[in-house]
Amino acid sequence: MTTETTNPLLDFSGLPRFDLIRPEHVTPAIEQLIAAARDAVRQAEAPAAGPVTWDNFVVPLEEATERLGRAWGIVNHLNHVMDTPELRATYNENQPKITEFWTELGQNEALFDKYKQLRASGDFANLAPARKRIVENALRDFRLGGAELPDKQKERFAEIQEEQARLSTRFSENVLDATNDYKLLVADEADLSGLPDDVKAAARAAAERDGKTGWQFSLHFPSYFPILQFADKRELREQIYRANATKASEMGAVFSELEKWDNTGNIAQLLKLRDEEAKLLDFQSFAHVSLEPKMAETPEHVIEFLEDLARRARPYAEKDLAELRAFAQEELGIADMQAWDVAYASEKLREKRYAFSAQEVKEYFPEPKVVAGLFGLISKLFGVTIAPDDAPVWHPDVRFYRIEKNGHSGSQLVGQFYLDLYARQGKGQGAWMDDARGRRLTTGGIVQTPIAYLTCNFTPPAEVDGKLQPSLFTHDEVTTLFHEFGHGLHHMLTEVDELSVSGISGVEWDAVELPSQFMENFCWEWDVLQGMTAHVKTGEPLPRALYDKMLAAKNFQSGMQTLRQVEFSLIDMHLHYDFDPTSQKTVQDLVDEVRTRFSVLIPPSFNRFQHSFGHIFAGGYAAGYYxxxxxxxxxxxxxxxxxxxxxxxxGSLLDETGKRFHREILAVGGSRPALESFKAFRGREPTIDALLRHNGMQA
Ligand SMILES: [Zn+2]
Structure with a gap:
């Protein structure tokens, strides 16, 4: 029951009260929940009268922090899908408090000590494997957070963390400032030959905003990339390629006074600090630290994997490049293809080879057919049913569903999800799955079923000739929907009773995309497509000829693309593994070495891509890009x-495979190592053959 005096963010009895939650509820709820969580922490860290056990230590701590996590999860979600000035203000006001709480928790030595006592206790041996794993994970995270260091070193460790955070922020600010500062004004429309009209219109508007006449381009992707892809004028392509490839580097100074945005020093400093952090923690290199909580075992193993992939992709990449060179020479009159010609020539070759438009494809993917097709596939694969359900929502477009499993004793609720498909004002870009509630067995012995948010940014239904036409999805959007559903299934079909390792919680970071990318494959399956396509006017399923073209286009230049990803991954791995940041050898030397060994088309010597490689210098991907x-x-x-x-x-073999995937991968979540789950499903270690084959390469 809810009265006017209760705060709906503090109501955990059922589904989130999206109908009642207002920005003014946030601060009082979050403050109350943080206070309660702090109380629980204080009790948990107090010296125990008897031995430390799961029940007297982990359970109360988890109870208190789960509520805070769920309430903040709602606020965070709303902030991403229904941004308003009031909500944003209260979000920004409360966010530091949340960060502070979790940071303190992660560095709480008394708790670390309690976990160690629990690990050493007699109780530990009797814990279920999932609980053992939670304790081991907690100990690992404390250790990697420097909790075990002597005081003096702990101080230094904290300094290193702060300094890294500062440098990372500086790094991305430099990239952003250099990106924003660059402006290329084109006065003569003839120079823009080849560019699509919408790109030109955007450039015209950008010039107008700055009070200029002509067309203005920047280094933001939607502005510069169409030039590389479409501009017939080669000098224009070269100009913007150079600007982009030297952005935030010492070379950037050649087109503006950008020396102050040069990331050379930030990169060198970051690598030194990461190396120092690793040595403090007694690891051989930062790559070893990064891999500690991941599925991949050692940097050597990762490098071997990448080099193997490079070896296998190389013949295809060489063939891709030879074809492109020949095409550029014969059809475009470009005899000496350069880096700034690659996207342009590729686009022309693609158009020539696989003439079909995204628009043509879209007409076969009306939303109701696609969604029904997806739900039908999930039912068939995993023996569950998906049906509409009721819940308070944050916008009328949002739908809510329940997943049920049919068993001997009737149907049983497995999980529920919100589906928020359309783009709208105030909604963040992209598509994602987030958990609204995780599965666990509560202390009262009741199963708390999982709930997911599935958020996309697709085109809403529109009126065509006075009739409301369903939203039409591009094939990319269909793939995105399947991808996010893969994450959703991982979260919702879990059967683990322990919150910290149920669903996607506790899954190694380099394995978490397994179910999502797995689901994408079905979007390329002829039989599946037949069941989920219907032309918006004729109702006809996707024709074979169009499907064949889509399939051929899918693997266009996959050899070159694979090598490019391998090159980035190897640069990242070597920088954090066997590169000595104090030696004479520069980062550029290492980048050049990797390129000489692995690239088919070596970028020009002025290329400083690493100066805007935010994934590894300003994101969480250091020694993780692989x-x-x-x-x-x-x-x-x-x-x-x-x-x-x-x-x-x-037939039954397929049913059995679906059940096994459910049982060994989806159901177990993070309760055991991902490699164990994979082997239990596949009966062997993973091999790269299937990936190569799916990309049109021979294993
Ligand atoms: Zn994903």
Missing amino acids: SYKWAEVLSADAYAAFEEAVEAGG
Whole structure:
């Protein structure tokens, strides 16, 4: 029951009260929940009368922090999907308090000590494997957070963290400032030959905003990339390529006074600090620190994996490049193809080879057919049903569903999800899955079922000829929907009773994309597509000829693209593994070395891409960029099990494969190492063969 005096953010009895929650509820609720969580922490850190046990230590701590996490999760979610000035203000006011609380918790030595006592206690041996894993994870995180260091070193460790945060912020500010500062004004429209009209219109508007006449371009992706892709004028392409490739570097000074945005020093400092951090923690290198909580075991193993992938992709990349060179020479009159010609020539070659428009494809993917197709596929694969359900929502477009499993004793609720499909004002870009509530067995012995937010930014339905036409999805959007549903299934089909390792919680970072990328594969399956396409006017399913073209276009230049990702990953890994930041050798030397060994088309010597490589210098991907390819290997190989089942006749074999994927991957979540889950599903270690095959390369 809710009265006017109760705060709906503090009501945990059922589904979030999106109908009642207002910005003014945030501060009082968050303050109350932080205070309660602090109380629980104080009790948990107090010396125990008897031995430390799961029940007297972990449970109360988890109870108190879960509520805070859920309430803040709602605020965070609303801030991303229904941004208003009032909500943003209260979000920004409360966010530092939340960060402070979690940071303190992560460095709380008394709690660390209690976890150690629990680990050493007699109780530990009797804990279920999932609980053991939670304790081990907690100990690992405390250790990596420097909790075990002597005081003097702990101080230095904290300094290093702060300094890294400062340098990372500086790094991305430099990239952003250099990006914003650059302006290329084109006065003569003839110079813009080849550019699409919408790109020209945006450039015209940008010039007008600055009170100039002509067309103005910047280094923001939607502005500069179309020039590389479409501009017939080669000098224009070269100009913007140079500007982009030297951005935030010492070379940037050649086109503006950008020396102050040079990231050379920030990169060198960051690498030194990370190396120092690793040595303090008694690790050989920062790459070793980064891999400690990940699925990949050692940097050597990752490097071997990447080099193997490079070796296999190389012949295809060489062929891609040779074709492109020949095409550029014969059809475009470019005899000496340069870096700034690659996107342009590729676009022309793609158009020539696979003439079909995204618009044509879209007409076969009306939203109701796609969503029904997706739900039907999930039902078939995992033996569950998805049905509409009721819940308070934050916008009339949002739908709510329940997933049920049919068992001996009737149907049983497994999980629920919100589906917020359309782009709108005040909603953040992109698509994502977030957890609204995680599965756990409560102290009262009741299963708390998981709830997910599935958020996309697709085109809303529109009126066509006076009739409301359903939203039409591009094939990319369909793939995105499947991807996010993969994360959603991982979260919702879990059967683990421990919150910290149920669903996607506690899953290694380099394995978390397995279920999501796995689901993407179905969007390329002829049989699946037949069931989820219907032309918006004729109702016809996707025709074979169009499908074949889409499939061929999918693998266009996959050899070159694979090598490019491998190159980035190897630069990242070597910088954090065997590069000595104090030696004479520069970062550029290392970048050049990797390129000489692995690239088919070596970028010009002025290229300073690493100066805007935010993933590893300002994001969480340091010694982790390989994860993209790593998770793709897992998802492709897992999907191959389904292909094999179909080849062997489908039917019960396919059912069995779906059940096994559910049981060994989705259901277990983070309760055991991802490699163990993978092997339990596949009966062996992962191999890269399926990924190569899916990309049109021979294993
Ligand atoms: Zn994802």
